[in-house]
Amino acid sequence: MITNNYRNHYTFGMDFGTSDFKFGPITCGENPHIVNNRGYFPDRKSLVYRAFESAADVIVGDEVPLYLQSNEDLTSRLVYPMKNGLIDKGDESAWKVVGALCQFGLDAFPATANNGFHGYNIVASLSAVSPRYMYERLLELFKHTHSGNVRAVTVIPQPFAVAIGHGVTTCVVIESGHGNSQICPISKYPIGSAQVALNRGGGDANAITAEILKDSGYGDLAGEESLVRRVKEGIGLIPDDLDSAITEAKRAPRKFRAKHKVPGTRVEIDLEQDSWTRFLIGEYVFNPNHEIFESYFSRGMSRPRDVKMGETTFRGMLDFGDAIITSVEKCPVELQPMLYREILLSGGNFSWKVSESMEGVAVDAPTKIKSLLRKKGIKNVSVKMTTSPQFSVWHGCIIYGFAVPEDYEWDWQRLEGWMRIGS
C-alpha cells in the first residue's frame, strides 16, 4: 500500500498519571480507556486468593476491587507506583505494578498476526521530572515482557505530550496532579533545564480541607480521604484576591455559604459563619504563603517542604506565579514573551468550579494564574485550560507515535526516538 496504514491502526498511547493509567490504540478515537494506576498484591494465604487460583502476583485494572480486604491490608498491599510521579530505582513492587499495567493495556486490545500486525508502536508518557533510570526500567519492561505485541517503544515527558495534544509548539505547560506540579517550557521540544517542580498538588488542597472540617466541628469526617476530596470539590473556591474574598464572604455570608450533602447518606456539612474558609482551599494550591495559613502550620498541619527526589528539587512554598517566572526566565530572553503568551494548564488539580453569582470574587484556574503573574508585573499573558485535560497527554502520545518516522532510532542522549523491540 502507498500510505502507511500501519501507523493509522497500531499506534498505541500509554499515559502513566499519578492516579490513573490511560491507554489504548489510535483506533480508540478521542478517548482512551482508563484504570487506576495501582496494583494489589493479594495475600496468597487468603481464601479470596485461593478462590481465584489463577490470579497473578499483582492484580491491576478493573479486577482490583474484587480482591480488596480490610483497610489495614490496603496500606501494605495496594501500591500506587507513581503517586509522586516518580518511582524509586529499587522499588520492585512499584515496577511490578507498572509491568502488569503495560501487559493489561496491551492484552485489552489484542490484534491478530495474520492481519499484517507485527506489534504496536507504543508511546509511553512519564512525568517531566522522571530521571533517566525510569526510562531505562520502562523500556526494559517492554523489551523482556511484551515482545509479541510490541514492535517499537518510545517514552516522552507528559508536558511535551500535553503541548502536542493541544497543538501548540511554543508554550509553558503546567501539569498539576494529586502529589505535585510541574512547570515545563516548550519550544518544539521541552526545555529540560528550565523545568520547575512543585511539591504541591491536589493532595495539599485535601489537607487544608481536612483542617477546615476539624475547625468547623466535623473532625470525625476529616480522616476519610475520599470524603474530604469530595468536600473539597464541592465547596472549594479559588479567590481572585484572598483578602478581598474573605471580606466579601464575611459581609454577605448567605451568598457564600458552603454546604455539602454527601449523596446516599444523612451527612451534611455546613460551614455556616466559617464559610469564608472555602476560599482558603483554592488559595493554598496556588499560593500557600499568605499569613493566614501560618495558624494552620502552627497547629500541626504540615508545611509543603522542599523535597529532593532523584535529581529534582520539588519546591514546597513557591507560588505558581513565581514558579512560572522562575521557569520562563531560565529560557532565552527573546523566547520569554512567546512563552508567556501561551500558558497551558493541564491536570485535575486545575478543575475548579465557579458559580456565576460569585464571579469576580471566585475565579477559575487560568484567571488566578493571570492574576498572580499580573501582581509580579507580567501582563501580556494568555492562560488556557487544555481542551481535554484528562486525555491531552494520551492525545499527544498518539500524535507523536503517528508522526515520528519509524526509522528515527532511540537516542539515549536525547531520550527520544523509537526503540525497536519486535520484528
Place this chain on the structure above:
Amino acid sequence: MMGNEHTLVSVLTISDIIQRNRIIDTLLHLSSLRAEGTQPYIAAPRLLGATLDSQILRSSGIGLLLYDDKRIEETIKPEPIHRTTGTHQTSPSSSTDTTLIAELAALKLMCTELEKNMSRMMTEIKSLQESGTSSTTISRDSDTGRALGLLQRPDATFQTGVLDAGALPSFFTNNPWLDVLSKKGRAEGPLLAG
C-alpha cells in the same frame, strides 16, 4: 506544457490524509491519464511525505512533489512515458501501467470485501454478546469459586476501536506538531519519501 511534453499534477491536501482510499484514487486517476501526458506527479504536503512509499511511486513512474508554505521540492522524478504511434505497439511501461491498474483495482475490491466482512462480524459479535447477557445463569460447576470468578470479573477486552479504518481522530486536525515531528531524524535539505 513544455515543448512536446505535458505535466500532470494531482495535488493532495492535509485533509486528504484522513480520507480512505484517497491516495489510491489519485494514483488510479493519474495512471488513467498517462496516455495524455508524459510527466505525472503527485503533489503532497511535506507532512504526508513521510507516509508515502517512494518505491511504489518510482515503480509506477509517478513523480512526487512535496510542498509547504515556503517551498515546493521535487523529491522523486517521474519516469517519462513515450507516446506510441500505432495501436498495435505496446511499450513495456504501458504494459506495466495496465498491470498496476489491474492490481490496484483488485486491491480496492479486496478492501471493500474486507470491510463488508468486518461489518458482518461486528454484527454477529454484538448479537452473541446480547444473547450471552440475557441467558446468564449460575453454573453448577464443581469449582464454584472459579465459576463465580468468571461471572464477576469485568471483561478486560475492549473493542479495538471506534474509528473507521484509516480515519484519524479529530485532534489531528490542523495540528502543527504533525509537521514538526515528521521531520525528526531527518537532515535539513530535500525530504526523502518513504
